[in-house]
Amino acid sequence: MKKRVLVSGGAGYIGSHVTVELIAAGYEVVVADNMSNCDMTCFEGVKKITGRDDIPFEKIDCCDSAAVDKLFSDYAIDAVIHFAAFKAVGESVAEPLKYYRNNLLSFLNILEAAKSHSGCNVLFSSSATVYGEAETLPVTESTPRMPATSPYGNTKQMSEDILRDVVFATAKYDGKDGQWPVKGIALRYFNPMGAHPSALIGELPRGVPNNLVPFITQTAIGKRECLSIFGNDYPTADGTCLRDYIDVVDLAKAHVAAVSRMVEGKMKEDYEIFNIGTGRPVSVYELVTAFEKVNGLKLNYKFAPRRPGDVVAIWADTSLANKELGWKAERTLEQTLASAWAWEKHLAENA
Ligand code: UFG
Numbered sequence: 001m002k003k004r005v006l007v008s009g010g011a012g013y014i015g016s017h018v019t020v021e022l023i024a025a026g027y028e029v030v031v032a033d034n035m036s037n038c039d040m041t042c043f044e045g046v047k048k049i050t051g052r053d054d055i056p057f058e059k060i061d062c063c064d065s066a067a068v069d070k071l072f073s074d075y076a077i078d079a080v081i082h083f084a085a086f087k088a089v090g091e092s093v094a095e096p097l098k099y100y101r102n103n104l105l106s107f108l109n110i111l112e113a114a115k116s117h118s119g120c121n122v123l124f125s126s127s128a129t130v131y132g133e134a135e136t137l138p139v140t141e142s143t144p145r146m147p148a149t150s151p152y153g154n155t156k157q158m159s160e161d162i163l164r165d166v167v168f169a170t171a172k173y174d175g176k177d178g179q180w181p182v183k184g185i186a187l188r189y190f191n192p193m194g195a196h197p198s199a200l201i202g203e204l205p206r207g208v209p210n211n212l213v214p215f216i217t218q219t220a221i222g223k224r225e226c227l228s229i230f231g232n233d234y235p236t237a238d239g240t241c242l243r244d245y246i247d248v249v250d251l252a253k254a255h256v257a258a259v260s261r262m263v264e265g266k267m268k269e270d271y272e273i274f275n276i277g278t279g280r281p282v283s284v285y286e287l288v289t290a291f292e293k294v295n296g297l298k299l300n301y302k303f304a305p306r307r308p309g310d311v312v313a314i315w316a317d318t319s320l321a322n323k324e325l326g327w328k329a330e331r332t333l334e335q336t337l338a339s340a341w342a343w344e345k346h347l348a349e350n351a
Pocket of ligand 1: 087089127128129130153190191210211212213215227228229230231241242243284307310314
């Protein structure tokens with residue numbers, strides 16, 4: 001019998017790529033999404049890539065506890081991957097209540113439902129943001145977390161802690177009174193970018209993109225006039241910030257590895273954390289010039305003042321994920337940047 005994975009936020013950027021890789025690996029998937037930050041483009045793309053027209057799709061808001069509980073009753077769920085959350089750092093500073101309410105309540109509902117249904121494992125989509133401005137680089141999973149610099153970052157830290165506490169508290173349950181143990185994994189993503197090689201799914205930012213790669217591709221296609229590189233006076237070789245850019249398909253495969261570890265009973269602890277990155281720092285300037293080179297075009301960019309809240313540098317030590325998940329980022333920076341550009345062109349051709 002195939003194992004079934006619930007992907008909350010499964011119609012979004014990362015969720016859609018994860019759905020594709022789960023199906024390729026032989027899992028059944030149920031996608032749940034309230035469509036608050038996406039349309040059906042990616043879900044339709046997932047159906048085309050997988051050749052599966054019958055993937056269950058449930059339009060629900062995970063803040064609705066009854067709807068979440070019903071989902072767990074309607075389908076036998078072996079694992080849930082929880083993506084359903086708001087993710088704009090700046091907006092979270094302006095509207096903290098919206099972020100705390102949505103990101104925490106939805107996760108609490110998922111955990112309540114997992115605890116009430118036997119054998120449900122929970123994978124939480126966390127972020128390198130929990131490390132803040134780390135004192136030593138690269139960061140390992142035991143590098144101390146720094147105080148969050150935004151409500152968004154705080155929801156990631158709080159959700160990690162909530163998951164850890166629930167795993168700890170439920171370990172003693174045996175199904176009496178309808179309560180079951182929950183096991184959990186938090187994946188801390190570095191900077192996801194790129195799109196599926198088919199160019200049928202990718203990132204669909206609403207309005208002006210906050211993140212670097214969609215801003216680059218939208219500038220290249222002519223939707224934006226000029227890319228601002230925020231800060232060229234940082235203490236790095238070329239003065240621009242360093243990040244660890246992880247291809248979204250590689251990232252999706254890390255989820256499959258983590259889900260398999262959970263459902264096959266291979267976890268070493270009931271709550272585990274893994275960094276998901278490449279282990280390779282790349283500067284903003286390097287990324288921009290690599291994009292130009294691989295796609296054979298000239299990008300209109302300028303240097304601009306630093307963006308408040310940016311850390312100078314962050315990249316992952318990925319040895320734990322490499323060893324324990326048997327996973328490693330495989331796609332090159334060039335492949336990923338080419339895929340991001342192919343996706344932007346696909347969007348323009350289908351507009
Ligand atoms: N940048 C620019 N110009 C832009 C956009 C970004 O120069 O138009 C620079 C930023 O200053 C930064 C780098 O590109 O140096 C990466 O910026 P992103 O906004 O793409 O990504 P961040 O590293 O700021 O944020 C990412 C995730 C967040 C997460 C954070 C944790 O998007 O969800 O990492 O470090 F919280």
